[in-house]
Amino acid sequence: MIVSTAGGESGFGRSPRAWPYILAGTVGAATLGFELVAARVANLLVGVSLYGWTGVIGATLAGLALGFAIGARQRSNTAAADARLVGTWAITAAIAAVGATLLLTAPPVALTLERVPRIARLPLPLVFLAFIPALLLGLAVPSLARRAIDTQHRLGQRAGGLGAALAAGNLVGAFTTGVWLIPAVGTRGSSLVWAGALVLASGRPWPLVPLVVLGAVALATPHACLRESAYQCIAIRMETGDRGRAVHVLYLDGLPHTHVVPDDPRHLAHDYLIPVVEVAASLRPVGEPPPTILIIGGGGYSLARYFRSVYPNAPVEVFEIDPVVTEVARGWLGLTDDPLTRIVHGDARQTLRLIPADRRYDLIVLDAFADIVVPMQFVTAEFNALVASHLNPDGRYIALVHDRTDRGRLLPAYVRTMEAAFPAVDVLAAGPGVRWRSPLSRTWAVVGAPAALEEAQLRRALRFTANGPFPTLSEIMPATERARLRALPGPPILTDDHAPVEQLALLLFE
Known part of the structure; x- marks a missing residue:
């Protein structure tokens, strides 16, 4: 949790200076986790292609860059103010990513989008699952940097440590999401895991309530995929063929x-x-x-x-x-x-x-x-x-x-x-x-x-x-x-x- 020290600095537990690095690692992991979820949802909506992956990577980087630029202009003079900014952006990113995942994987949405030209569907996961969460998480990083580099003392070491924490988080997010989370719990579950990690790292317990509600919705509502494997979204739809026979249609990443x-x-x-x-x-x-x-x-x-x-x-x-x-x-x-x-x-x-x-x-x-x-x-x-x-x-x-x-x-x-x-x-x-x-x-x-x-x-x-x-x-x-x-x-x-x-x-x- 976030605590206030005598010097007015916000920290994590008994190690105030560790908090920016821990939260930076969590931000890095969640960024890559949401990026892979966005790629999987893009595959579901428009099919697997180099263009889908390129678009997701580009949208994520664009969101981060814009977030860094805007966040650098945010003014705060105290550790508590920075903590509030970081928590606000991290929690908003968490809820936005989970909400977008639930919406875009809902069967009515997937069926409706099948009537839309394929290229016209791509901006949806790019904007709502890649760009916006990355933008919000990017807004948090300058505040983390201010807390990690609060004096000129050991400036290079602290800046390097923050960058290392972000990169390490990226690695954890990429491998955990791609190798384990999506095959095990799917896109919705993966978004919920990283959203929960952001909330816990921010030290504010109240956002767990809407996340629990969203989790219940994710479990209770139908998913466009019957199964999500390490490779694709798999679905079965029933149709009526000649002579009234039942035909089972196999869909892989949204394509029959x-x-x-x-x-x-x-x-x-x-x-x-x-x-x-x-x-x-x-x-x-x-x-x-x-x-x-x-x-x-x-x-x-x-x-x-x-x-x-x-x-x-x-x-x-x-x-x-x-x-x-x-x-x-x-x-x-x-x-x-x-x-x-x-x-x-x-x-x-x-x-x-x-x-x-x-x-x-x-x-x-x-x-x-x-x-x-x-x-x-x-x-x-x-x-x-x-x-x-x-x-x-x-x-x-x-x-x-x-x-x-x-x-x-x-x-x-x-x-x-x-x-x-x-x-x-x-x-x-x-x-x-x-x-x-x-x-x-x-x-x-x-x-x-x-x-x-x-x-x-x-x-x-x-x-x-x-x-x-x-x-x-x-x-x-x-x-x-x-x-x-x-x-x-x-x-x-x-x-x-x-x-x-x-x-x-x-x-x-x-």
């Missing part, structure tokens, strides 16, 4: 990723999965020896469940980075334990690098997205070479890439990159009547193989549903269109050193 009918593993709601299963059927027709399959990205496990249904003896491996996604799929999306389905949790690139060099697959499918963009580490020439090294001689690699084909830049760069690793590359989409120069974005299947896909062989492939086999719907991009696509602007190929997927996909956010 998979529509699943739990009791029908052959139901593929997304047309971009159709080329995947039809290319697989053209390679290994149903009823013949089954393929060995690796799927990069579990998500709703639609592909894994489909392949295990139509190829009962096929071994299927799935690399999924987030174990909580798998837990949700088991609880809500019809995923069951199966001795022939092997799920490995971890980064797919690192996992693929660590498996035995002689392990080969007939089919490898890349179905991994960070928001609507393939993560950078999966689009490079180096990763394609790694994938190619684990394919059987006649094996095929199918990568799902979302872009426009009229003037998109990500798909052309990716096709050029695939051509550096595979003798033949084709681009497919589900038809009929695919528009190869459409301004509308869609997900394309880019197929790398030892030889070009044969139209006649693909036409003989069958896709299976609960009602039996269906004829092929996939269409192969004509050679003239592929040449036009290849000639569009962008990097010659994508490499580990240069793969600006967010910039190449900018048109998708218009």
Whole structure:
């Protein structure tokens, strides 16, 4: 608590001079804690991207800078006055951050914002969860500095100590929030923890009352996320599909990723999965020896469940980075334990690098997205070479890439990159009547193989549903269109050193 000494100085407990450093550390920790909460909420509202993280960091730094500048002009002549200023700003920041977190993670708000253009949603978490709390905490720092550096004696040592306390708090806030708090108690719980720390460090017990009320509200009101993992916000919504069937929709960071009918593993709601299963059927027709399959990205496990249904003896491996996604799929999306389905949790690139060099697959499918963009580490020439090294001689690699084909830049760069690793590359989409120069974005299947896909062989492939086999719907991009696509602007190929997927996909956010 804050005490007054005979000299009129405010301190912490029996060590008055320790109080500025302790509170500075708490301010530093809370600043980074709120920043990470803001980043997670930004992901929920607009999806994962480099721009979201950049915006949150920039808004936090701008808030701190403005707070420092305004706080330096605050006039106070006594330790008690400085203590009041610090306490006021810290407590206001705490309540503002918790209130903003509760508001922005409320399901009605998230649903309403889905009607707003994606870029227009970003200022909300930037302003209310990054900028304003940082501004308020920045206002407190000059008062802390005045109390820590109240004489010219040992000026450098005291200034350095205050800076060290802030930096140490930043480290504690960053690692505690990112590694433990958000996965354990979510965004709301993380905001409450750092708000409580600020209140306790300020030495004023009365703000605990509104914080307790806000905590009760956080526990009692619905959250936009069913689960919050170390990687993303996971939600399930219920919809009604054809023939009145219940469809479970998996949302990852606010974006619908998979529509699943739990009791029908052959139901593929997304047309971009159709080329995947039809290319697989053209390679290994149903009823013949089954393929060995690796799927990069579990998500709703639609592909894994489909392949295990139509190829009962096929071994299927799935690399999924987030174990909580798998837990949700088991609880809500019809995923069951199966001795022939092997799920490995971890980064797919690192996992693929660590498996035995002689392990080969007939089919490898890349179905991994960070928001609507393939993560950078999966689009490079180096990763394609790694994938190619684990394919059987006649094996095929199918990568799902979302872009426009009229003037998109990500798909052309990716096709050029695939051509550096595979003798033949084709681009497919589900038809009929695919528009190869459409301004509308869609997900394309880019197929790398030892030889070009044969139209006649693909036409003989069958896709299976609960009602039996269906004829092929996939269409192969004509050679003239592929040449036009290849000639569009962008990097010659994508490499580990240069793969600006967010910039190449900018048109998708218009």
